[in-house]
Amino acid sequence: VLLSVSGRPLDHDGQRGAIVVFHDITEAREREADLAAFAGIVAHDLKNPLTVIGAHTEMARDALPDEPEQALESLERVGSGVVRMRRLIDDLLAYVTARDAALKPGEVDLAGLVADVVAERVGHLRVQPDVYIGALPHVEADPAMLRHVLDNLVGNALKYVRPGRVPKIDISAHTAGPGWVRVEVADRGIGIPDADKAHVFESFHRAHAGQSYGGTGLGLAICRRIVDRHGGTIAVTDNPGGGSRFSFTIPAAVPVVPAAVDAHEYV
Numbered sequence: 001v002l003l004s005v006s007g008r009p010l011d012h013d014g015q016r017g018a019i020v021v022f023h024d025i026t027e028a029r030e031r032e033a034d035l036a037a038f039a040g041i042v043a044h045d046l047k048n049p050l051t052v053i054g055a056h057t058e059m060a061r062d063a064l065p066d067e068p069e070q071a072l073e074s075l076e077r078v079g080s081g082v083v084r085m086r087r088l089i090d091d092l093l094a095y096v097t098a099r100d101a102a103l104k105p106g107e108v109d110l111a112g113l114v115a116d117v118v119a120e121r122v123g124h125l126r127v128q129p130d131v132y133i134g135a136l137p138h139v140e141a142d143p144a145m146l147r148h149v150l151d152n153l154v155g156n157a158l159k160y161v162r163p164g165r166v167p168k169i170d171i172s173a174h175t176a177g178p179g180w181v182r183v184e185v186a187d188r189g190i191g192i193p194d195a196d197k198a199h200v201f202e203s204f205h206r207a208h209a210g211q212s213y214g215g216t217g218l219g220l221a222i223c224r225r226i227v228d229r230h231g232g233t234i235a236v237t238d239n240p241g242g243g244s245r246f247s248f249t250i251p252a253a254v255p256v257v258p259a260a261v262d263a264h265e266y267v
């Protein structure tokens with residue numbers, strides 16, 4: 001425990017003493033350390049594509065006008081560097097929003113929301129993934145934030161597939177105690193090593209870094225923040241059929257109370 005001490009001397013009617021106040025600043029210090037680590041990683045992750053962009057801008061300039069093909073190749077590298085920076089900035093903004101934006105909860109039709117998210121994610125794909133959607137209830141949540149969670153989980157299920165395989169996703173919901181719903185998004189993809197399972201919800205933790213799956217490592221950290229803010233929890237286990245199964249809990253929609261019956265009707 002880290003304590004900061006403040007206080008003042010007291011001199012009252014000849015009685016001398018002091019008021020000493022201890023503040024527990026552990027959490028504040030941890031937040032500061034988190035922020036420093038966070039800023040360090042962000043700066044590093046933004047600097048990499050920026051270095052590539054700088055170098056290839058120069059190479060393109062040097063290559064013109066005699067080597068247009070070389071210039072074009074460099075410009076393509078500049079373009080992908082820009083895309084990577086934009087993705088990181090988008091995720092950073094979503095990360096901050098997930099923490100700070102006011103929650104606007106209301107009744108959400110989970111079935112409609114999932115159908116929307118899946119259509120948006122797979123609509124343009126040439127090979128349609130195999131998506132099974134179970135019966136989904138209404139829940140009590142901030143619709144934009146819940147959409148973000150589902151979009152991240154479905155996006156990952158489509159991304160972390162075994163090479164050459166058609167993605168397979170199974171989305172279902174079950175009651176999880178009174179007033180709670182557990183939503184599950186299972187895939188048949190590459191799975192997550194046991195040692196990484198506890199860490200994939202931390203910002204920037206990437207279980208498959210160095211492989212050809214691009215990413216920022218922020219998506220699941222955003223999901224955890226959003227689920228946390230709804231009072232729920234999020235976890236990942238192996239999918240018994242191979243792949244991963246993400247599940248999170250979210251409040252069930254407040255049950256509709258039938259309107260009170262006017263007793264006079266029965267008199």
Ligand code: ADP
Pocket residue numbers: 152156157160187189190191192200205206207208209214215216217218219220221244
């Ligand atoms: P990223 O931007 O890297 O995808 P996420 O925060 O969404 O970041 O996920 C963190 C890490 O968890 C990923 O880098 C990946 O290693 C792993 N991961 C997430 N979803 C899946 C999945 N459905 N199957 C396998 N691995 C996954």
